[in-house]
Amino acid sequence: MSDTPTKPPTEPLEPREPAAPSPWDAAEDPSRLPFGKFAPILCGMVFGVLLRLAFSGAPSSRWSAMVGAFIWLAPLxxxxxxxxxxxxxxxxxxxxxxxxxxxxxALVVIGSLLVLIEGLICAIVILPLFTFMGMAGGLCMGLVCRLTRWPRHAAYGFAVLPLAAALVLPQGAPAQVGQVERSLWINAPASVVWQGINDIRNIQPREVETSLAYRIGVPPPVEAVTVQEEGGAHVRKIRWGKGVHFDEVIQDWEPGRHLRWTFRFGPDSIPAGALDDHVAIGGAYFDLNDTAYTLTPEAGGTRLHLRISYRLSTDFNTYANWWAQALLDNFALTVLQLYKTRLEGSA
Known part of the structure; x- marks a missing residue:
């Protein structure tokens, strides 16, 4: 009998299945990580710019950059x-x-400016909406990554969503009419104010520097002169910077009391590059219907009231109307202040 101690028998170990690799450990595996620290953001920007290039169609087409499929879903x-x-x-x-x-x-908007497919006015106006929708898309994808095992499929779905929506959504944006009203008391008689609003020239940029519209790229006014055409019709001849010029055809003419006009644009009224195509007056998305001045004697001077009526036709009218109200209200106040400064000095 051997004195050599014997080892107790051991039970065979059951083979274990290897743990499924986690995508969240990819940072430790360089072969699965071709991205740098900021590359996801830069890749997202490139993807957004490519979508902007895809939506470079003619105004009112389903591939225009103003359709809802792009405005709402591309940043998402x-x-x-x-x-x-x-x-x-x-x-x-x-x-x-x-x-x-x-x-x-935000970098998508900047990138669109750099490749000259977007103007400064549109970029400033759309930036808040784009960043908000981008945040919404990021939070949705973050939720998918945390709660599901199919983030890649969801990413593919998000990527094609703007293009698919452009193909199936109906064309034609609803029209919305709005107006802005402002008034300012001027220490001058109505006759002086009437003459001033019908003949103001040599407007200097410093006289309208408080206007937000001019600060973001709208050409500033240069002069407004009312003339009488053949047949007796009165027309205000308007000149802005960057070669913009158009007519304001008088519809109501009550000397010293009331003036209302509609707008008339010629083929060369707005030179290329003077205004962003998406916000050009008389374009597919924005227009001025009519404008009116009313003069009311008050406290030894004159209260000058300005009303501006406009039309919006976009797939995001609620958001666009907020901007229209803000910019036109500021524009109206700037114009009234211009007349006040000029006319009180002449009076």
Whole structure:
């Protein structure tokens, strides 16, 4: 009998299945991580710019940059793609899901300016909406990454959503009419004010520098002179900077009391590049219907009342109307202040 101790028998170990690789560990695997720290944001920007190039069609077409499929869904998709690429690196915070897509969509607007497919006015107006929708897309994708196992499929869905929507959504934006009214007391008699609003020349940029519209790229006014055409009709001849010129055809003419006009544009009224195509007066998306001055004697002077009526035709009229109200209200106040300064001095 051997004195050599024997080892207790051992039970065979059951083979274990290897743990499924987690996409959130990709940051430790360089072969699966072709992205740098800021690359998700830059890739999101490139994706958004490519969408902008895809939506470069003629005004009112389904591939115009003003259709709802682009305005609402392109930044949503940009934000989602940004977060998806970032999540392939590592788990991100909820704050990241918001600020990174906001930055990516802001860079889309800047990139569109750099490649000369967007004007400054449109860029400034659309930036807040784009960043908000980009944040919404990023938060949605972040939720998908945390709650599901199919973030890649969701990313593909977000990527094609703007293009698919452009193909199926009906064309034709609803028209919305709005107006802005402002008044200002001028220490001058109505006769002086009447003469001034019908003949004002050599307007200097410093005289209208408070206007937000002029600060973001709308050409400033140079002169407005009323003439009488053959047949007796009165017409205000308007000249702005950058070669913009058009007629204001008088519809109501009550000397010293009331003046109302509609607008008449010729083929060369707005030279190329003078105004962004998407906000050009008389265009598919924005127009001025009519404008009126009313003069009322008050406290030894004259209260000058200005009313501006306009039309919007976009797939985002509620948002566009907020901007129209803000810019036209500021414009009206600037014009009234111009007349006040000029006419009180002459009086």
């Amino acid at each position: 998709a940009t934000g989602a793609i940004t977060v998806y690429l970032a999540e392939r690196q590592q788990r991100r915070s909820w704050a990241y899901y918001a600020w990174a897509p906001a930055l990516a969509t």
